[in-house]
Amino acid sequence: MRSSTSVIIGVLAATMSLGQPTVAGAAPGEPAYRLWRGDPKLQSHGVDIDRMIADFVRKNDLPGIAMAIVQAPYIPRSAGYGVTDRQRDELASTKTMWSVGPLTQAFTAVAIMQLKEAGKLAIDDPAEKHLPNLPPAWRTVTIKELMQHASGIPDFRGAGYDAAKRCAPGQLVDLVRAAPLQFEAGTDVRLSATNFVLLGLIIERASGMSYEDHITRHQIEPLRLESTMFFRDFSKKSFLDRPAKPGFNQHSKFHTEVPFINPVEPAVGYVESGGKLTPIAPDATANLYAYGGLWSSAQDISAWDIALAGAVLVKDEADRDFIYKPTRLANGRIVPAMAGWEFTPHGFMEVKGNGPGFSAYLSRFTAADELVCVTLLTNKEGVDLTELARAIADAYNRGLGAGADPSVLLTQESKFGVAETVQRLKAELAAQNVPVFATFDHAQNASEAGLPLRPTSVVVFGNPKVGTKLMQERQAAAIDLPLRVSVWQDDRNRVWVGRQNMDALGTTYGIEDTATLAAIDKLLARLVAKSANVYAY
The missing domain is CATH 4.10.910 (30s ribosomal protein s13; domain 2)
Structure with a gap:
């Protein structure tokens, strides 16, 4: 021995x-x-992850935020920052539940494929096969087209929907039942929550159980996701210690009851109105059902994300490919999106969006030399987490970002080529009545000079009524005005959209008109989102 x-x-x-x-x-x-991971120095452009998040929380006035990182099969980092309730001593933690909003679509898509593998439905089934009495215009719409957001069925959220009123799924469908299709099914893609409400109802008919029960039995329970549930489950599965008259410390039950040690708690969601954050009732998420009704922790989402990589949830590789690759429409057009996910050609995919009082984000880098996934959840509605998530990913695997210092240039990866991204940018500028002053095609100019350059363009635009305010305060800022957005293709064929960091411009010239800077920043962020993404968030 x-x-x-x-x-x-x-x-x-x-x-x-x-x-x-x-x-x-x-x-x-x-x-x-060949893949070596585990570098403890997690920085991007000299900034560590905790500082990135702290700066983001401050700039966006977030109550709290949670982050989790996947480097499969590990979750090397899971953390909460800030509070989940501004009126109570409740901290963001590894078990905090946040409404994950449109990330719910990804769970719904998995459920559809599970039922397909069980022989209870076919992807090409007309929706009417499982849901009798649909409007005549909807009867040929297939399950596949619902998943692709290619049905043409309008989004109930733009049809008199009252988020303060509790509605059953059928009532949501009724809001658009008489409305015409926005386009012929199978010819275009447009985000519509109604598509996933219908998929939820199909899941119920095909499985013989409620949508919530199916997700719980076939995804949540097998993966032991204790911080993942629906609002209906809060009373039995979450553990809030809220005494009627709290003392110096709100919490006492953890002294004697195990579930209250690092408890599973739902965060309070907030919406900004009039410069103030207003809390949203948690049951507001229930209306969004199979499109946005799920609650989860960043750590649980990450564990579920790891299960997506293999046959744990969806057995057949062809079925996984169907939901994790771009949409091919009936007319042959390829759209880089599917079931809430958006894709780029090199293996990057993300699903994101907002729910009542919350914002959520999940990205996956699936290339063999990348293999990083980032989950970010916050309890403030209307927050775009895309740029922060990319900076965090770059800290874990340098090269996943655009290579530009975000203190100067903020970037997002586009789902489209340079020319289409520029066209989408100009279309959005026109829609907002913002004049374009010039477009520079640097690649063409380089070619005329006999020099090689990958596609690179700059669009210059602005509103003199806005930009003049900054120059009235600091004329030297004129060198950085009008505004511009750059679009370029890098040596890995990734297409990036870059916008000026208005905080840097304000600091460089000592501009004190922070309201105008914030308004410009908001415009630029919206323009980049519209030009780089398939879905309108």
Whole structure:
């Protein structure tokens, strides 16, 4: 026994002395695998992740935010920042539940494929096969087209929907039952929550159980996601310690009851109105059903995300490919989106959006040399988490960002080529009556000079009534005005959209008109989102 133990200790000591695993034939000190992870220095452009998040929380006036990182099969980091209720001593933690809003679509899509694999439906089934008495115009719409957001069925949220009123799924459908299709089914893609309400009802008919029960039994329970549930489950599965008369410390039950140690708690959602944050009742999320009714923690979303990578939830690789690859419409057109997810050609995918009082984001880098996933959840509605998530990903795997310092240039990856991205940008500028002063095609100019350059364009635009305010205060700022957005393709064929960081412009010239700077920043962010994304968020 002593001899065996000595041998084992000797082997362990020899292995540990190298600092990294090795394999036979590998040079001393070289990693055993081409992908090597675990660098404890997590920074992007000299800024560590905690500072990124702290700065983002301050700038956007967030009550709280949660983050979790996947480097499959691990979740190396899960953390909460701030509070989940501004009126109580409730902190964002690893078990805090946030409304994940449109991320619910991804769970719904998995449920559809599970039922397909169980032989209870087919993707090409007309929706009417499972939901009798649909309007005549909807009867040929298929389950596939609902998943693709290619049905043409209008979004109930733009048809007299009252978020303060509790509605059953059928009542939501009734809001648009008499409305004409926005386009012929299978010819275009447009985000509509109604599509996923109908998918939720189809899941109920095909499975013989409620939508919530199906998601719970076939996704939440098998993965042991204790912080993932629906509003209906709060009374039994969440643990809020809110005494009628709290003392110095609100909490006391954790002294005697185990569930209250790092408890599963729902966050309070907020919406900004008149410069103030107003709390939203948690049951407001129930209306959004199979489109946006789920609550979860960042850590649970990350665990579920790991399960997506293989056959844990969806067995057949072809079925996984169907929901995790771009949409091919009946007319042959390819749209880089599916079931709430958006895609780029090199293996990046993201699903994001807002629910009542909350904003949510999940990204996946699926290329073999990337393999990072970022989940961000916050309890303030209307917050775009895209740029923050990309900076965090770049800290874990340098090169996942655009290579531009975000203190100067804020970037998002476009789902389209340079020319289409520029066209979408100009269309949005026209829709907002913002004049375009010039467009520079640097690649064409380089070609005329006999020099190579990947596609690179700059669109210059602005509103003199706004920009003049900044120059009236600091004329030197004229060198950075009018506004401009750059669009370029990098050496990995990724297309980036870059916008000026207005905080940097204000600091550089000492501009004190923060209201105008904030308004410009909001405009630029909206323009970039419209030009870079398939869905309108």
